[in-house]
Amino acid sequence: MPDLSGSTNHMTTTSKPSQGAQNKRRKAPRRAFGTVRQLSSGRWQARWEDSRGRTHSGPQTFESQRHADDWLTTVRADLVRGVWRSPDLGSATLATFMAQWIDQRTDLALSTREGYRTALARWIDRELMLEAPRGGKAIGVHLGAQPLNALSPATIREWYAAAHSTQVRERIDRSRNGQHRHAVQRQPTAPIRAWGRSNGWKVAETGRLPANFLDAWQAADSPGAPHAPASPAGADLSGRPAAVVVQAYRYLRACLNAALDDGLITANPCRVKRGGLVVAAERPHATPDEVRALCAAMPPRFAEAVDVAAWSALRAGELFALARRHVDLDAGTITVERALIDVAGHPRTFGSPKTVASLRTVALPSSVVQRLSDHMEVYTAEGPDALVFAHADGTSLSRDQRGQMFDRARRTVGRPDLRWHDLRHTGATLAARAGASIRELQHRLGHSTFAAAMRYQHASADRDRELAERLDVYAAADQPGNATVLRLA
Known part of the structure; x- marks a missing residue:
């Protein structure tokens, strides 16, 4: 029946919002670690904040939000495991x-x-x-x-x-x-000299051409060469x-x-197989006769330095740092407690020897002790600190001066292949031939390892012949009826 009051009775119905509308109104869950945002370029950026409030960004932007989230997940995992490293670590150049x-x-x-x-x-x-x-x-x-x-x-x-x-x-x-x-x-150098004069050089008609002139001439493609x-x-x-x-x-x-210790890299990349191994060639050494000849070819003030170097096996720096107080002529020994430091661009001074094992006392053959005594009586100044081998004014001999003297001496005796350091090798070789053990060589040379001492041993044809002759004795002792008993020393 119609409502006579003129009002209309409307039935009100409430409709449920669609699932899509619910998703739009639903807030995204709060991110547990880091943030991601989409840039105007359409790519995604990931960032996170450390305990000190410093913000770190991803190494690059990502093509999707999921990739940015994945990167943050890996960072958080590294932080939990304690293995995360800042990408700025190790950014300095190697040099x-x-x-x-x-x-x-x-x-x-x-x-x-x-x-x-x-x-x-x-x-x-x-x-x-x-x-x-x-x-x-x-x-x-x-x-x-x-x-x-x-x-x-x-x-x-x-x-x-x-x-x-x-x-x-x-x-x-x-x-x-x-x-x-x-x-x-x-x-004939006439064309070269003519080129020099035409280019403003003052070049003599004869004689050796100066090194700087030859350098300039070679730089000009060596005309007339x-x-x-x-x-x-x-x-x-x-x-x-x-x-x-x-x-x-x-x-x-x-x-x-x-x-690596500083945490700047995760591993040492130096893994070249045998990259740190030096295969040393056979080192030359002098015979006793050649040592005597070298001494005679040196200036008298420094002749005995060659003699002592060859029979003591001291390093050059140790030898030229010896003072009177380091030499005991009665005991026939020299004590190494310092070394002469001679580095280009720095004043010569005295410092510690190469290693702790270099601090040692070395015995000399009696014949060398006598020659050293004669030298010190003539050339070494008085006082415990006076250098044994020095200039007349008591100053030390430089590396260059020593090299020039020894270069003339070695050429005089026909051994241009020898270096001063080979006198040390000579001393080690002579000691080994005299029967020194590896341990004794190690002490005499001032080496901290067996391997270093063994490098200075020299197997010669003469020494090999001596070994063969000794083996003959053992072979003869093994013959029937031979009752000789051999004991190894």
């Missing part, structure tokens, strides 16, 4: 870190520190050339310019090969230039790297061990 590390090595002797710096400048913080196979273009390798955290075993292997290649090429070039210069000095020896088509890289390259690798490995 920068190594220079700082060398400066902070207070345990290094001055000469050793300079050796590290030389290796850094020559082999690490410069571009080396890696020979390409099959005559291709050489590749430039500058290891020192790379960040620490970018170094890998493959990077180090490439650098090692480039250092070896560069060292071989430089050796060939030095040999070629030396031969060329020698050929120039032996050939005799034929220069041809450079080899390719460097022979089949042999072991030179000792300077191996030493640079050892320094690099030690430096990166320090970076």
Whole structure:
């Protein structure tokens, strides 16, 4: 029946909102770690905040929110495990870190520190050339310019090969230039002198051409030159790297061990197989007769220095640091407690010997003691601190002065292959022939390891013949009816 009051009775119905509308109104759950946001480019950025309030962003933006979330998950897992590392760690270049590390090595002797710096400048913080196979273009390798955290075993292997290649090429070039210069000095030089005069050089009509003039002439493509020896088509890289390259690798490995300890890298990438091994060639040594000849060819003031060096096996720095108080003529011994430090660019001074094992007392043959006594009576000043081997004014002999004297002496006696350090090897060889054990050699040489002492042993044909003759005795003793009993000493 219709409502006569004129009002209309409306039935009110309430409809449920759609599922889509509910999802739109529902707030996203609060993120437990980090935040992500979409950039105007459409890519996603992930960020998180550490306990100190510093914000860290992802290494790059991500193509989707899910990828950004996944990255945050890995970061949180690393933090929980305690293995997270800031990407800024190890961002300094190798050359920068190594220079700082060398400066902070207070345990290094001055000469050793300079050796590290030389290796850094020559082999690490410069571009080396890696020979390409099959005559291709050489590749430039500058290891020192790379960040620490970018170094890998493959990077180090490439650098090692480039250092070896560069060292071989430089050796060939030095040999070629030396031969060329020698050929120039032996050939008619009138065209070369004429070129020099036409270019403003004051060049004599005869005589040896100055080195700086030859350098300028070679820089001008050597006009009028005799034929220069041809450079080899390719460097022979089949042999072991030179000792300077191996030493640079050892320094690099030690430096990166320090970076590992500092937490700047996660592993030391220096893993070149046998990369730190030096295969030393047989070292030359002098015979007793040659030692006497070398002494005679030296200036009288320093003749006995050769004699003592050859029979004591002291290092040059130890020998030229000896003072009167270090020599006991009655006991026939010399005591090593310091070394002469002679580094280019620094004043000569005295410092600690190479190692703790270098602090030692060495006995001399009685004949050498007598000659040393005669020398000290004539050439050594009075007083306990007076240097045994010194200039007339008591000052120490420099490395260059010693080298010049010894160079003339070795050429005089026909042994231009000898170096001063080979007198030390001579002393070790003579001691070994006299029957010194490895332990005795280790003490006499002042080495801290057996391996270092063994390097100075020299197997000669004469010594091998003596061994064969001794074996004959053992062989004869084993014959039937021979009752000789042999006992090993």
